[in-house]
Amino acid sequence: MSDVRRRDGHRVTSYDVARLVGVSQSAVSRCFKPGASVSKKMRARVMKVADDLGYQPNAIARSLITRRSNMVAVVISQQTNLYYPEVLVQLSQRFSERGVRVLLFTLEHESDIDVLYNQIFQYQVDGVVEAARLSGEQIDLMEQRGIPFVFYNRSLKDRRVNAVCCDQIEGERWLVNRLVESGHETFGLISGPEDSSVSVERTQGALERLKELDVKSVTVVLGDYSYESGASGLLELKNKLGKLPDAVVCANDVMAIGCMDAARYRLGVKVPDELSVVGFDGVGPAQWQSYDLTTVRQPVRRMTEAAVSMILERVEEPELPPEKRTFSGILVDGGSARLA
Amino acid sequence: MSDVRRRDGHRVTSYDVARLVGVSQSAVSRCFKPGASVSKKMRARVMKVADDLGYQPNAIARSLITRRSNMVAVVISQQTNLYYPEVLVQLSQRFSERGVRVLLFTLEHESDIDVLYNQIFQYQVDGVVEAARLSGEQIDLMEQRGIPFVFYNRSLKDRRVNAVCCDQIEGERWLVNRLVESGHETFGLISGPEDSSVSVERTQGALERLKELDVKSVTVVLGDYSYESGASGLLELKNKLGKLPDAVVCANDVMAIGCMDAARYRLGVKVPDELSVVGFDGVGPAQWQSYDLTTVRQPVRRMTEAAVSMILERVEEPELPPEKRTFSGILVDGGSARLA
DNA sequence: TTGAAAGCGATACCAC
DNA sequence: GTGGTATCGCTTTCAA
Numbered sequence A, B: 001m002s003d004v005r006r007r008d009g010h011r012v013t014s015y016d017v018a019r020l021v022g023v024s025q026s027a028v029s030r031c032f033k034p035g036a037s038v039s040k041k042m043r044a045r046v047m048k049v050a051d052d053l054g055y056q057p058n059a060i061a062r063s064l065i066t067r068r069s070n071m072v073a074v075v076i077s078q079q080t081n082l083y084y085p086e087v088l089v090q091l092s093q094r095f096s097e098r099g100v101r102v103l104l105f106t107l108e109h110e111s112d113i114d115v116l117y118n119q120i121f122q123y124q125v126d127g128v129v130e131a132a133r134l135s136g137e138q139i140d141l142m143e144q145r146g147i148p149f150v151f152y153n154r155s156l157k158d159r160r161v162n163a164v165c166c167d168q169i170e171g172e173r174w175l176v177n178r179l180v181e182s183g184h185e186t187f188g189l190i191s192g193p194e195d196s197s198v199s200v201e202r203t204q205g206a207l208e209r210l211k212e213l214d215v216k217s218v219t220v221v222l223g224d225y226s227y228e229s230g231a232s233g234l235l236e237l238k239n240k241l242g243k244l245p246d247a248v249v250c251a252n253d254v255m256a257i258g259c260m261d262a263a264r265y266r267l268g269v270k271v272p273d274e275l276s277v278v279g280f281d282g283v284g285p286a287q288w289q290s291y292d293l294t295t296v297r298q299p300v301r302r303m304t305e306a307a308v309s310m311i312l313e314r315v316e317e318p319e320l321p322p323e324k325r326t327f328s329g330i331l332v333d334g335g336s337a338r339l340a
Numbered sequence C: 001t002t003g004a005a006a007g008c009g010a011t012a013c014c015a016c
Numbered sequence D: 001g002t003g004g005t006a007t008c009g010c011t012t013t014c015a016a
Helices: A014-021 A025-031 A040-053 A059-066 A083-097 A110-122 A136-145 A168-181 A197-212 A227-241 A253-266 A300-316 B014-021 B025-031 B040-053 B059-066 B083-097 B110-122 B136-145 B168-181 B197-212 B227-241 B253-266 B300-316
Strands: A071-077 A101-107 A127-131 A149-152 A162-166 A186-191 A217-222 A247-250 A276-278 A295-297 A324-327 A330-332 B071-077 B101-107 B127-131 B149-152 B162-166 B186-191 B217-222 B247-250 B276-278 B295-297 B324-327 B330-332
Touching: A014 A025, A014 A040, A025 A040, A059 B059, A071 A083, A071 A110, A083 A101, A083 A127, A083 A300, A083 B083, A083 B101, A101 A110, A101 B083, A110 A136, A127 A300, A149 A300, A162 A168, A162 A300, A168 A197, A168 A247, A168 A276, A168 A295, A168 A330, A186 A197, A186 A227, A197 A217, A217 A227, A227 A247, A227 A253, A247 A253, A253 A276, A300 A324, B014 B025, B014 B040, B025 B040, B071 B083, B071 B110, B083 B101, B083 B127, B083 B300, B101 B110, B110 B136, B127 B300, B149 B300, B162 B168, B162 B300, B168 B197, B168 B247, B168 B276, B168 B295, B168 B330, B186 B197, B186 B227, B197 B217, B217 B227, B227 B247, B227 B253, B247 B253, B253 B276, B300 B324
Parallel strands: A071 A101, A071 A127, A127 A149, A149 A162, A162 A324, A186 A217, A186 A247, A247 A276, B071 B101, B071 B127, B127 B149, B149 B162, B162 B324, B186 B217, B186 B247, B247 B276
Antiparallel strands: A101 B101, A295 A330, B295 B330
């Protein structure tokens, strides 16, 4: 490969290749299309020159005519939740394997969301993975555009949308079962942000099961998914109750970790001997020996694969009906809770 | 906003808007260009209709003619290093503020890199942020294409390339100074992967300073940035030395954390009383109370800002000479080391 | 199998 | 300030 730009500073185009080979531009184009009818000889000659020139088809020009950008938007909100970056990387890899690129959209302030949506549409992405909150109106917008989209871990009641979820409620029920059968009687819950549907489901799932099992002492405090709020949540629980509960159920792992640290280092309480703590997500640090958290791990690999397939299927076939795929989490018994 | 696609199923174009308003298509186009000369009245009428129709200029068509995609590729390799996802999110936000989108490229296997580069070029990105390894040949390729690129935390000797770095060597020297002046005499080092330039610099920086300070007992073992390798690294050090060193210098925080946990939970050794541990990066978990790590924090905000500016400046002005910006880290004294 | 020509949806330059 | 018209680099009929 010698030149990669022409003398005039422009990128090499299929015309340049065509001229050099002495064939038509359409011939060159065909050579780069997998199933096209081109003679072996032609393809060989064209590819040779293309290679020498460093020619690569311009994906933007292609998109314009094919009306396929081979790009998918992934929208994530800036979260304290350690878990999302992993999801992002996995999504990118799954898409990449299928020849689709990820265009990244991160929300800092919720208010930016309108600007953001305009951007998403402008870039003509073939689909959208939503790992951020979205209002009903915004969903309407997406639907009107006819762009396939799938929610990642957020479900909308009364809405037939594509979604890939981990079963938050089931997971919490398992955790509660495990704790109650192991003799815990008084419970503290540290919830996530109120506007997070995941958090709402988790808290609700736990509360529901605690009620079914006839547990009387249940106190809920509000957190925001952060380490600090896990720590302060524990202190708040102690204040409210006048003493510590037997077990604290946290809406995610990071808060559970904050909670454990507060118990040990601020209150001098032994975990799990004097206090059991459980989380949710199965992030990397949950397995670190200092924490060894009892938690429910989300099957990230399978979930991202599902999200990717659902989108790409609907890019091919837009008329496919909405689908919701719910995956069970994996209960991980760790040393952060006294378990029978 | 009522229709967002026309009856024929195609997206709304500037022609549709123009027809409805009764003006030319170029007029519509101008209305969406910030500094263009359009009368207030015209703009108002056009915008009204555009809004009703849900018209948004097609960024792909625009890119084709302007030769600006307003997209930048960010290449990251799948790292165990917790630190990169944060960098990614920050880059995305900095670019986003300046109207540029991030097209994400994640490498799983190094071998994929050629395919990947073709992809990057095909998408006509305006620039590339490299947070992954890159061979000399690949750099040649980038340079031939004339696409501005900047390395994030990797410097290439003997190469005039754009780079934003944290001063790894200086940081390690600080850490060593701090440990030596606090009375540590025997040292263990857990390095990162050998093909990571960051790791090489860190290890080398520490070794260099230890030598200058005439420290006799220095043992190096190989890690891979992971929690587990931090843990096994400590065990290996103990094996090699027959006892523990006074201090372990780890090439990143995650390994330092693994090392602390191994000390406490596998060897029953008190940190920092019997062993000092230091890391590098300043990731979130380093501040968790269980670890309270002495480390050097990378100024991620400033570094990402620098990377974004450097790229965008060179998109505007391709002739700018290569520049290397090195930022000092921030020494964080934590409870993981006995410090004077 | 190959080539010519018509778009894709915008921007930019040019007259008016 | 506004409207025509020529691109941008490709894919895709349609004839040959």
